[in-house]
Amino acid sequence: MNYISEKRSSTLSNEPYELSYDDIRQMYLQNQKEMEECRQVTESSYRGESYYAGDGRPGDGKVSDFRAAFFKEVLYRDMKTAGFMMQYPHGLVIGQGQTNHFYRGENQIFAKSQPTLYRSLEKLHTQEEKELYRFISRMRIAEFGNFLCKLGIVQFWLKNYGDVLFEPLAQHYGLETEWLDITSDFNVALFFAVCGWDKTGRKWYPLTKEQTEINPQTQYGVLFHIPEYQASAARMMDGLEWEGKECCLQNVILPIGYQPFMRCHSQHAYGIHMEDPFPLQEDITFEKLHFRHCERLSRDVFELMEGGGKIYPQEGLGDFMDIIDKICMTAEFSREAFHYAMECTDYFSTAEEAEKALKEIPVLGKPAVIVESGDPIRVSRQRIRALNRKYEGFSIEKAYGIKLLFRKVFYR
Secondary structure (H helix, E strand, C coil): CCCHHHHCCCCCCCCCEECCHHHHHHHHHHHHHHHHHHHHHHHHHHCCCCCECCCCCCCCCCECCHHHHHHHHHHHHHHHCCCEEEEECCEEEECCCCCCEEEEEECCCCCCCCCHHHHHHCCCCCHHHHHHHHHHHHHHHHHHHHHHCCCHHHHHHHHHCCCCCHHHHHHHCCCCCCEEEEECCHHHHHHHHHEEEECCCCEEEECCHHHHCCCCCCCEEEEEEEEHHHHHHHHHHCCEEECCEEECCCCCEEECCCCCCCHHHHCCEEEEECCCCCCHHHCCCCEEEEEECCHHHHHHHHHHCHHHCCCCCCCHHHHHHHHHHHHHHCCEEEHHHHHHHHHHCCCCCCHHHHHHHHHHCCCCCCCCEEECCCCCCCCCHHHHHHHHHHCCCCCHHHHHCCCCECCCCCCC
């Protein structure tokens, strides 16, 4: 499957393309087919098979040419094998089987699809206020990371499985970040496009006709779509030189993969790290697909995804949502979090300058305070011990049903 809108034109347009319900059905079936393909390739990898001819190992689809077989191993098998470990600029990722498409679902037409941080920054007036708020958001992310590092499963993961991607995890648990959520699972995107979230009851619900007929924007669900080959081309070219000029492409999609808690991998999570805002509505590489809301479709998808249980599973971090909510709103920070934000900023020249701005410019409605001693985010030992007991004897292979694989690289 290529761009859906190419049914109508050979040239991709930034204008929205209206999907029929048959289009949605075909996309669902295609997704099921690609998920099964990933499962079969994963099982083949676990059996030790390869595409090299004459290597003595079993496997279908042998390729006689060594170079072609190597490319098929690296560009196809590795990408579609769950549990394959690969180093990316944002960290070591334990990948999931990657389908041939990426999506983002939204349950109404928004003017801008961009990270949560930029939605808040647009409400501020001066550049100094914006940079200060960004600085505070990074301190909150650091406090979230500090909180996670108190948990035994996170310490175990860092010791045995590699990186914990704190910023993408923070995005998935409600903090304001520079990351935008993307998924490789059409079902996940469709769920977000036809369901709503009850903040008070902390539960998902299928959209009703009464909720979708409020105005022309709420009448439509939205799917952003980009084929994997287009996204991978951007990822490989980013930072390289092309015709003597550095190629810095925007909205490069990066994998999140398996993480200590289940929300990311349940959503087949990928992300775009936007250092500068570039809404998907303005990105010509993404296709904008609109469809008219329908109560039956919302109910069917809601039931298919078990009321959100398939993408918001019951996992340990859900017991700490009160702590995470506190981090999202805190105005008190540790010195460690302050240093983290200083390492990230290119606006404040010195720590003294940043700390002075935090005291004098109350972008939170009150000054932000750096706590010199003690922990501004307190969690009882009893709660931490209770969570640690849940993860006693944790094994990523058993918990997620995968094997960890990697490909050796030799330098000459």
